[in-house]
Amino acid sequence: MQKLKNVFGFTFIELMVAVLIVGIVSAIAYPLYINSVEKALGAKAVENLHCIRTALINFFVENTSYTNNLATLQTYNQFSQNDGDWQYTVVVVNDPGPPKNYSFTITASRLVGRFINQTITLTHPYKQAPTITYPGGFNHWPPV
Helix, strand or coil: CCCCCCCCCCCCHHHHHHHHHHHHHHHHHHHHHHHHHHHHHHHHHCCCHHHHHHHHHHHHHHCCCCCCHHHHHHHCCCCCEECCCEEEEEEEEEEEECCCCEEECCCCCCCCCCCCEEEEEEEECCCCEEEEEEEEHHHCCCCC
């Protein structure tokens, strides 16, 4: 029987080592990817909170009161009302006083994913700077 010369290829061990390396890299990369996606979704929610805040302020300038109707606010500033990832709600205090107490709170609630039902809240008291509150006392999204 004649031996084949100059035959090139991979041995089973070499293939198994390659598969092992790909598996290890995937195990490290996948959680980092998921965390990056969550950060992007959190940034999108914060952007929408600020857009809704701007719409509320524009509405107040024209009407001297706030509204909690997101459809009405769409005409004052474009934002995503319900994008499948977050649901937005507005709670308004229209108290002309005295003393005046116009304030509002906008909440973004996570609808899907690992952090379902977690919320990001923007609170804007009368004549004060707005504050953003993340779940669990964190100062960023995702809350881990």
